[in-house]
Amino acid sequence: MWTVPALVLLAVFVYLPLVQNFGYSTLTWDIYSGSQQFVGLDNYRGLFADPVFWSSFTNNLWYALLSVVFQVFGALLLAALVESIRSTRWQRALWTIYFIPSAISLTVAGLLFYFVYEPNLGLLNHALEAVAPGTFDHAWLGQESTAMTAVIAMSQWQGFGYSTLLFAVAIQRIPAELHEAAALDGAGPVRRFFQVTLPLVREMTGLMVLVTVSGAFQVFNEVMVMTSGGPDNSTHVLGTWLYRNGFVRNDFGHAAAIGTVIFVITLTIAMAQLWFTRRRRVEW
């Protein structure tokens, strides 16, 4: 009785469309007559022959890689640095500042960086011009060579405070005696980081890697706002390519096949996550 509203909503609006997606991925639609025809695995064959699908997938991977470097390992180091500050007032001020971009939406952050990267009025070119005149005049989002990385850089700016904060909470849960004991043994701050902090936040780091990689395969918002997949489809990710196929080209079958790929990837990661937390609970 208590669980019925939750179950009904989940069944109808989360699980049912998920199952329907598999069905859709085996159909082809005639967009004029609306009639459907079963085509088996043809949509998947078409997908694997689609170069933009592969470049989107590579972009997701690139997204995942950079995010793991900055938002997991970078954030862990940063959290340890801020935690080593003795003034709690400064600590709190820095946490608050670093987190603000995570509170504002990716849409606002994306639009803001669209302007930061803008070649004429943008901050970035003007700042670089001041440092090294004439060398860095780029249309960052307009060139294939820089556009994807520029979008990813924005998302690091937006998201690093969030993961840093989570690491900080994990570090704060480490009993202070461990650090004190290590300090008495003559371990400096660097050695304490490697010998006390790092081993004790290892599980958290593992979880963060999984969550971050999974997030990188669900990217949609920032790409849509900043480049819509351009120039020349070079910044599409799986999510935006699905959107374009499903709702601009009305090729539902192709879109549903992309959906299945996203589903398989994210579900695999979620399973790994579950296995990871289970194992940890047994250890404790």
Add this chain to the structure above:
Amino acid sequence: MVSRLGFLGVIARLFMWAFLLSLAVVVLYPLLWMVLNGFKTNAELFGNPFALPTDLSFGNYRDAWNRGVSDYLATSVLVTVTSTVATVFISAWAAYGLTRVDIPFNKVLTAVILGGLMLTPTVALVPLVRMFQSIGLYNSFWALLILYTAFRIPFTTFLIRAYMIDLPREVDEAAQIDGAGRWTAFWRIILPMCKPIITSTVLLHVLFAWNEYLFAMVFTNGSDVQTLPVGLTSLMSKHGTDFPVVFAGMVIAAVPVVLLFLFGQRYIVKGLADGIGK
């Protein structure tokens, strides 16, 4: 302590502070730039980007407001408030049922509800659009209310459930001795005891609903039902090069959530940490 750090230690500290503070500047400066640009004229915007606006007039804000931002804001508030209430209550009921009432198939139901955590909204997008078109709720406030609620129930239930499980059993027994039914026990005793986690889930849901883009963009196309994130992008495409107005709109969208975070920081961090750590 300082003397033991020695000369190298002092240098290391200096570098650390320089790094931490420049990172703070990298975070804050673009935000400050956004706020300042909301006050500039278009000519000023295309001039030196580091310059300050010549006068602080709210003309751009008024323009943004009149060009649709007032509608977007109203929709955002409506969707955020209603979906927060729906999500938190439905999740709290579910968490109560799963942890404190002996219902059959408890384990299976828990798996079904929390299993939703593993699913990505993008995957369900195409079937959902067709479903909402066929039931006539496409391009309506209801679509967003339903989707925001359904897709956030797993996460919200997960957080509340983890909290409720730790409440002592005696609480329910005491309530039963007092003759309170389940319904009364839930509203009068259990829910008030869960206040900290309820606060966390409310704040996290507000942040989510206020900022959500994928569903908002795909399921609405009329300016009367668009939320702020989608509205901002159409403000951008509709009004060509009148960028200061767009900046003003961005500030209007950002200020409420930044304030919410500054005041509810403790609860937000707690909720986020529990969400990933447990």
